[in-house]
Amino acid sequence: MAPNGLRICWGRRVRGDKRLECGEEVNDERVIEEVMRLINEFINRVEKHGDVLLSESSTLFDDVINALSDWLGKIETRIGEGDDESIANLRRAMLDIGKEMLRLLKQAREKWLKTYKPELEELINKLGSGGARVIISGEPFNSNKSFVAHLYTENLVVVIARVAKMGSITVNISLIGLEGVRMVVPRLFGDNRLRAMQYGLLLTDGTIDEEGYPVMGTNQLWQAFAWLIAWPGKNHVYINGLSLNNGYVSVMWYLRAVDRRGVFESKAVVAEEAGKLDVEDFLAFLLFVALGDGDVNVKRKRARLTMGSSKVELWSDIIERLRSLGFRIDRDNGYAVAYTAKPSKAVELARKMLGYPLIKALIEDLSQLPDAEKLKQLIELSGMELNPWVGHQLRLPA
Template sequence: MGLIKRWARMTRKNKTNQNPPREGGNQKQKEAGRANDVANGSILNNEGNTELNEYNEYREVLLRRISKFKDMLFVESPYNALIRDLENWVYSARVISDSNNEWEVKVREILYKIGDKMLQLCKQAREEWFKVHYGELNKLFEELLRSEVRVINDKRLVLRSENLTITINRIKTRKVTIRLVLKGLLGVNIRVPKLFNGYLRRATLSGWVLSDEGRDRGRPMMFTAYTWQALLWALVHGGRIHIRIYAIDINDDGITIIWQLRLGIRG
């Protein structure tokens, strides 16, 4: 399982910048603090409700984050960094040592197979980004600048085009999330041998159920921003696994690719 640990170390955990409400100070200090909070999407009153119009606040957050990562979104692609990491990881998984441990060799072979499929999905998504999603994101961005969109239900700002949906939402009172849900990206079905049996399998699967795993039509399913977690989930479950890229999250500290995995999908 050294490869999984190595990938986990390569993955940086998302962090969110949160500014606590300011107290005291003169009026100019308060106004300066409020302007800074608006830029960070964290204007709140004492009751925890937004002081300003949700649209203006979400608009500022989206504009700031798109401006911060404009090179990754409009010059390169959101997938480049992950493609580089996956290429390095897949190469290391392919280099199988002269170990006499047949189980370790088998695990490496399976992880290589899964990782290589995920790498191909990223490369296909990058092509689709430049063909379709890049142009639609730029169009929605221009509509936002012209104030041609509105907040839905006073909680979410949703921008839609034919193949792209941007959802800006507030969770846990203060944190603002931005997600790009992509249409037109195909997934792959992978047949993964079942390596775990008995108590070890039951204990591992129970861990997933109690954490990130959900259900889709009665079958196990998971969304994750961590590629190492997607690899481990597929390895532990075994059987027919469907993997696809679901969305892109634009966070304060970077851009994250969201994977979706489902068990038992026929193809």
């Protein structure tokens, strides 16, 4: 038992229940110490953001609601700009998507104040007094494996995880009971371009779930829009929780392409097909890969693509395509491999990735959202003068 009387036990699976149940009680002081490190980190992060997590009136949803409302006003105004009907239709689709997402955010805000915040406050108090139960899983002493503390209330699921190999701690809170929405998105791009965009999303933040549906969880508002535009037809969208990471609190979105069940067998098949894309479609694929898990750093003036060592074999055909675009390996630390391109290649690639007018309009509009710094950097990079001694950073998924 922990020093303050906190009950800690190993978790075990229960058929038909996503939550772990309490199994063997933990008495090993070394394990308890690792658990308390996770619990203290969780408490510290909640207290750090208490102004939006524990306030009686302000919530973490307020800034997102205000920013999205402002952005939708701008998009509505821009629908009438120019004479390109395809871009106008893109903006109409984004306006419709945004209105539904705004409605979900407002519903989540209301339920946060009524239900989730009181439960979070009670949980924090119980963790301090020893009245809470902590269920653990993973490997507490093996840094190559993850170690996780699970906390449950009636409507909250808190997962505090030490990331394998990295050693960093992530904190995510799932919100139970929020309603989602079924969106029907029009087809705005050709089949080949859509497929390239889908490949890029699936090989970064997206995946294929156990039922065969393409799905993605993201805390980036712009990326939620990008997913929906890339998967025309029916999509199920809902807010599934909060992320307390990287120094801020963000809303987690979950998206499922309902009409695409069984279309993609696995990520390995997706990677193989991505390597076969023609030149223009491969650039669209590369755009969504770079923006998904990567970053564009104009200030540091370097070009770099980094992927986890486990992906090197899976991405073999893609890597060959990257080499043909000027990327060369410059670092391999055993768990990540970095590829670097000459500065002129980075600028040239950025320009080519934004060379298709409808893609450019999509990225430019989404770049006006508050969490879209990557997109702003890419646009700035594409407008820079070519200089063989200056580079820019693009970081692909680890």
